[in-house]
Structures are given as structure tokens and as C-alpha cells.
Amino acid sequence: MLEALHRYTLLESPTGDARALAALAAVLEADAARAGLHTAREPHPTGDHLIWSLPGRGVTGPPLLLLSHYDTVWATGTLTEMPWSVRGDVVRGPGVYDTKAGIAVLLAAVAALSEDQVPHPPVRVIVVADEEIGSPTAGDLVRAEAAQASAVLGLEPPHPGGALKTGRRGSTRARITVTGVEAHAALDPDAGVSAIDELVDQLVRVRSLVSDRPVLLNTGTIAGGGRTNVVAGRAHADLGLRFTDPADEEAVLGALRALEPVRPRARISTELLSHRPTWRPGPAGDALLERLRVIAAGIGQTLEGRPADGAADTNTTGALGxxxxxxxxxxxxxxxxxxxxxxxxxxxxxxxxxxxxxxSLV
Structure with missing residues (x-):
């Protein structure tokens, strides 16, 4: 597994870099085939999603669905500043923790099933190419596969110490775009409508929407305008929102869609760049965690679980129940x-x- 992780880490795979992702995908597919998995892809211009399957042996019924991703937040070239290293128990490098080690473990576990010829249910694996930006192209695929699965297991990093994640905050990336009217900022300022000024006022409004709710709001990027002597004709801001309650999620996102201009001639549009619904713990997840605890105890391991703040593709499956x-x-x-x-x-x-x-999970 360490050798596999080394190879995966040296193939840097930032989200959206189709060429870099394709290079790693080819290596992952070859390793998956050696592990006994059938491989397929769902193609996308920004990176293909990998779909692997393993027929059941002696066990019928719906498949277990395993979710992972092979994109990382690190730009190509990060290895020069964050080189691969192994010192004792500590392995370092861009993407080793989130979540290339998870892929190495997954493939090693599947290979063990094939080698030992042990009974197991059918297995489906989805390895997403754009998870780090909210899986905007993978949502339908994840939903379709989850609808047919008996249970869903995420190969994301655990809580510190190894506890599983049994719920996640909802996570949405939204863009507010304002269109104003350009004009000379000194000779005819009243003929213009500043998209930047309008955007600033709208961001104050958005802040008030969440001020009395347990919602995390981060204005991640702002862009607009062009010259200081031209009234800005266009501006936009990208927001990151995190929710713990589906009711808050519905209310805030509804309010964002309903934003109205402060200035008569300004125009506003809001789009969701990605959306992962709030996954709250429930009976189905609780029962699964208890089964996993029993399985872990059978091999001498202790396993706990609790909700997490971060989001992943398991938001989608957990929110579906x-x-x-x-x-x-x-x-x-x-x-x-x-x-x-x-x-x-x-x-x-x-x-x-x-x-x-x-x-054991049959």
C-alpha cells in the first residue's frame, strides 16, 4: 500500500486539471483491474469519474457502495515544496491524507477478497474527479448508485484518532452576480450604476440572513470592475455556506435566490456552483455504525463515530436516508x-x- 500511495502522490492531481487527472486515472484503473475490479468511466471535460465493480461471491443482493475521490486541493508543482517522505509512522506529501491513502487501502482490501476467495456481496466503487469543489458533475452519479446500494461507505479521512463520520454539515457554494451600468466615473457618474457598490450592499444583506442562525458563511472571492475612472458594470462574489439544519439551509438558499437590487437599474442573479445537502444522523446510519462496531470488535479494533463539520459525497447519500x-x-x-x-x-x-x-456487512 505504501508503494501504491507513493506512485499516486507523485502523480499530482489538482481539481480541474484534466490532463493530470487522466494520468493518475490510468494508473488507478490498472491497479483496480489487478485487484479484480471491472473498470469503467463517466467522462467529463474537467476529469472523468471512475466506476469500478466487483461481482458478489456466494452472496446475492444489492451492492455495497464505496465512495472516494482522486482530485486534491494542491496545484501541480506542490511536490517541490511538499515532497514525499516517510519518517517512522508519518507519511507526507500533497494529497496523502485527503485522500489517496484511502484509495490505496480500498484497492488492497478488494485485492485481499480476490486472493482469499472469500464470500462477499457485490461491490461498487465511485472515485470522483471533482470532490474538492463540491462534486458539481458527480452528484447525479452518486445519487443513482446510492439508490441501488445496501449501504454506503466513504473513504474520506476520519476524525482525529480514527472515529468515523456519521453526519456532515450541508455545504453549498453560491455565486452572486451583479450587472450594473458603465459610465465615466467623473464626467457622468449618475448615468452609471456601480455593480461593485450593489454587490457590497447585497453582501451586507446576506450577512444579516445568517446572523441569527447556526450557519457558517465565508465570502471566498470577489471580482469586478475594470478601471477606477469607469463605474463598474459587473461584479460577483463566491460564497461558501455550511449548515447543520436542513430548515436553515432551505431558508437561507431561498433568500439568496430571492435577492432584489437596491439600485433600480442593477440586476442580480444567484447560482449554486455546488450543493451538498445537510446529512444529519438518523436511524439508518446509527444501525450501520453499530454493525461496523461489531465487525471491528471481531478483529480486535474499537470503532466510534460522530458527525463532522466538513462535507463530502456522503452528504448526498446520507441526506437521501x-x-x-x-x-x-x-x-x-x-x-x-x-x-x-x-x-x-x-x-x-x-x-x-x-x-x-x-x-461481513451482508
Whole structure:
């Protein structure tokens, strides 16, 4: 697994870089085929989603669905500043923790099933290409596969220490775009309508929408205008929103869609760049976690679970009411930070656990 993780890490795979993602996808598909999986793809211009399947052996019924992703937040060239290294139990490099180690563990567990010829249910695996920006092209695929699955297991990093994730905040990326009227800023300012001024006022409104709710709001980027002597004709802001309650999610997103201009000649539009619904713990997930605890105890491991703040594709499956648990990748730390690392011991432990789950969760 460590050798596989090394190869995957050296193939940098930032979201949206179709050429870099294709290079890693080819390696992953070859490894998946060697592990006994049938491979297919759903093509997209910004990166293909990988679809792998393993027929059941001695067990019939709906498949287990495993979710992972092979894109990372790191730009090509990051390896020069964050080189691959292994020191004791600590493995470092861009994407090792989130979540290339999870892919290595997944493939090792599936290979063990093939080698040992043990009974297991059918398995489906989706490895998404744009998870780090909210899976805007993968949502329909994930929903379709989840509808046919008996349970969904996410190969994202766990909580610190290894606890699974049994719920997630809703996560939405929204863009507010304002169209104004350009004019000379000194000779005829009243003929113009500043898109930037309108956007600033709208952002104040948006802040008030969440001020009395447990909603996280981050204005991540703002762009607009062109010259200081021209009234800005266009501006936009990208917002990141996190929700713990579906009712808050519905109310805030509805209010965003209903924004009206402050200035008579300004125009406003709001679009959702990506949307992952709030996944709250429920009976189906609780029952799955209890089954996973029993399986872990059978191999001498202790397993706990609790909700998480971050979002992933399991938001989609959990919100649909499908039995879902996430965080089955190895533990480590520093996700999206230059301190990113993963535990090599955790890789072995998680491989043993996942192999046991695949043979016992029927």
C-alpha cells in the first residue's frame, strides 16, 4: 500500500486539471483491474469519474457502495515544496491524507477478497474527479448508485484518532452576480450604476440572513470592475455556506435566490456552483455504525463515530436516508494544509477493517 500511495502522490492531481487527472486515472484503473475490479468511466471535460465493480461471491443482493475521490486541493508543482517522505509512522506529501491513502487501502482490501476467495456481496466503487469543489458533475452519479446500494461507505479521512463520520454539515457554494451600468466615473457618474457598490450592499444583506442562525458563511472571492475612472458594470462574489439544519439551509438558499437590487437599474442573479445537502444522523446510519462496531470488535479494533463539520459525497447519500458511514480512510492530519500527513500504521489497520467489513456487512 505504501508503494501504491507513493506512485499516486507523485502523480499530482489538482481539481480541474484534466490532463493530470487522466494520468493518475490510468494508473488507478490498472491497479483496480489487478485487484479484480471491472473498470469503467463517466467522462467529463474537467476529469472523468471512475466506476469500478466487483461481482458478489456466494452472496446475492444489492451492492455495497464505496465512495472516494482522486482530485486534491494542491496545484501541480506542490511536490517541490511538499515532497514525499516517510519518517517512522508519518507519511507526507500533497494529497496523502485527503485522500489517496484511502484509495490505496480500498484497492488492497478488494485485492485481499480476490486472493482469499472469500464470500462477499457485490461491490461498487465511485472515485470522483471533482470532490474538492463540491462534486458539481458527480452528484447525479452518486445519487443513482446510492439508490441501488445496501449501504454506503466513504473513504474520506476520519476524525482525529480514527472515529468515523456519521453526519456532515450541508455545504453549498453560491455565486452572486451583479450587472450594473458603465459610465465615466467623473464626467457622468449618475448615468452609471456601480455593480461593485450593489454587490457590497447585497453582501451586507446576506450577512444579516445568517446572523441569527447556526450557519457558517465565508465570502471566498470577489471580482469586478475594470478601471477606477469607469463605474463598474459587473461584479460577483463566491460564497461558501455550511449548515447543520436542513430548515436553515432551505431558508437561507431561498433568500439568496430571492435577492432584489437596491439600485433600480442593477440586476442580480444567484447560482449554486455546488450543493451538498445537510446529512444529519438518523436511524439508518446509527444501525450501520453499530454493525461496523461489531465487525471491528471481531478483529480486535474499537470503532466510534460522530458527525463532522466538513462535507463530502456522503452528504448526498446520507441526506437521501441511505445507511452511510464515512471516514474509513487512515488517520493522519493537516487536511488542505502543508502539514498534511497520514499514518502508515493506520493504512494497515484500515485495510484489515475494510476487508472484514466487505466480507461481513451482508
Amino acid at each position: 441511505r445507511p452511510t458511514a464515512d471516514g474509513l480512510a487512515p488517520w493522519g492530519g493537516g487536511a488542505h494544509a502543508r502539514t498534511e500527513w497520514v499514518s502508515s500504521t493506520g493504512m494497515s489497520t484500515r485495510k484489515e477493517l475494510l476487508t472484514s467489513i466487505l466480507t
